[in-house]
Amino acid sequence: DGPVIIVGAGHGGYQVAASLRQAGYANRICLINDEAHLPYQRPPLSKAYIKGSAGPDSLMFRPEKFYQDQNIELISGRAVSIDRAARKVLLASSETLPYGHLVLATGARNRLLDLPNANLPDVKYLRILDDSESLRQIMPTKKRAVIIGAGFIGLEFASTARIKGLEVDVLELAPRVMARAVTAEVSEYFQERHREAGIRIHLGVQATSIEAEGGKVTGVSLSDGRHLPADLVVVGVGVLPNIELAAEAGLPVAAGIIVDEYLATADPNISAIGDCALFASPRFGGSLRLESVQNATDHARCLAARLTGDKKPYDSHPWFWSDQGEDKLQISGLTTGYDRVVLRGDPAKKAFSAFCYHGDRLLGIESINRAGDHMFGRRLQAMDRSITPEQAADESFDLKSALA
Ligand code: FAD
Structure with missing residues (x-):
């Protein structure tokens, strides 16, 4: 119990705060924000935002009023050290914040x-x-x-x-x-x-x-x-995960802040989520660090659930997207380790999906301008099912039948 202090107000940090309140968490929540804007979405920075003329407000998750209404304290500043014994975070402004639970959602920075x-x-x-x-x-x-x-x-x-x-x-x-x-x-x-x-x-x-x-x-x-x-x-x-705050506090780090399948660090009062977290994944085996909105937000939801009494290991399925010119790439699953790729659709028609298999096991789908295949992949993996490479390649095979 005690206040939840969240370091970093990006996708993960914002979502923990919002999900905690949604789950009825009534204690103090502070979101430490070292950027001079209300928490905002990052993907449009290299897509719609840079192309268009909309102002920064178009990127914000929520207007300022949301944080007031939800009693989420947005604190401008930077966390510079953690005193684990006293359970306090020190800010660059010299302010100290006591915590019951500390969330490191520090993201990554450019290499x-x-x-x-x-x-x-x-x-x-x-x-x-x-x-x-x-x-x-x-x-x-x-x-x-x-x-x-x-x-x-x-x-x-x-x-x-x-x-x-x-x-x-x-x-x-x-x-x-x-x-x-x-x-x-x-x-x-x-x-x-x-x-x-x-x-x-x-x-x-x-x-x-x-x-x-x-x-x-x-x-x-x-x-x-x-x-x-x-x-x-x-x-x-590429990017480097922001692990220094954790490392200097004596928490184990490697290619990310090391957390278990519940997203807890070696200190039970400190968790790490999103781009900065190297998390144990029973589903995929070993440890993973992913850089995606899905990963940061689903980590945040999983952690908020644990902090409000619903403790479950993190087990969401990865998905991702990228918009390049007129093409939309969408990826469901984790395609690393595939040994066979089956195409559905036709690259010449600018709409196809690459189904990635290890043996007969579907690992993931990379879809280009085939949103239906992408959504199919996400639903299929949520059901822990697969289709055969032959079915994937056969356009007359009705994907929906695999979801029935
Ligand atoms: P971030 O969103 O990076 O937030 C971390 C925050 O913590 C930052 O504001 C940082 O300044 C702050 N911080 C760090 N240290 C401290 C400290 N000591 N004190 C206080 N604050 C601190 N993902 C997709 O899935 N799809 C996309 O299309 C996509 N496009 C992207 C385009 C761009 C240009 C970029 C940069 C990223 C894109 N991503 C995309 C990746 C996605 O945005 C990240 O995976 C996501 O933002 C990770 O969320 P996070 O909360 O872990 O970290």
Whole structure:
């Protein structure tokens, strides 16, 4: 019992606070927010928000009144240390907050590019609202963007920059785009679609230096000796989980803050959720750290349930999406470890799904412009069922029959 203090007001932090109140938690809830905005949604930062003209309010989960009505104390500031013995969090402002339970929802931060000139103003990253806002403002003044990293965020930004009329080059060290996350079939589809849109994708290369004159970026040199002119560089080379607060408090960390299947750290009064948490997963075996809205919000709901007396291990099924140009990619399940991919639909018709199998076991589905297949995948996995690779490949097989 006692107050619940939540460090980090992103997707996970916001949702714990909201779910606790929904479940009738009556004690004090403080949400420590180190960004200068009300808690907001991150996915549009590289999608609709950066394309459009809507103001920051369009991104907020809830207006300010919600926090007042729900008696959720939004505290502007940064947590700098945890005194576990005294159960207190210290803020940068020197304020201390006592807790009954502490939730670490600190998310992740961008991995920074370690190259000369990488800190010039024309070298941008995309993680927080201020990054997106700044890119939105400078894009109309730029002609040529080089994007370093062909992951989801790099490619989402690349398609937007192209739609806005910029020349766009994307650099990727791996032999295909989004290589860590999707099948070769889906990578190839997107490579082709981005190329059709006029985006130049360079695979198997890395940036070796950023050139500048008078503090302005002029181009990027590549490991294969080429040089690409640019007046804007956007870096999307992955993130690092924010584990330092936990580590300095003596909590076990590895590639994330280590938590068990209930999302509890080694200290029963402290839990960690979302992008920063490396959680034990009985379903998938071993430990996982996922970076998705689904993961952060479902972690939050699971934790809020535990803190209000409904203790269950975290066992939600992963899903994800990415919008690139006119294409919508949706992923259900966790496709790592597949040894067979079966296509349903036709890439040439710009609508297909890659069903990923390990043996005859369906691990997950990557759908492009096939929302029905995606929803089918989510419902099927919720029922712990599978369909055979032959059924998946056969368009005349009625997917609904597998859900009956
Ligand atoms: P975050 O939302 O990152 O929130 C953590 C918060 O904690 C941040 O505000 C941080 O500043 C704060 N914080 C950290 N340390 C402290 C401290 N010491 N004191 C106080 N505050 C602190 N996922 C999808 O599923 N689909 C998408 O399409 C998608 N698109 C994305 C596009 C972009 C541009 C980005 C950046 C991410 C995208 N994601 C997407 C990923 C998704 O947004 C994250 O997985 C999700 O935000 C994780 O939620 P979280 O609460 O764990 O962390």
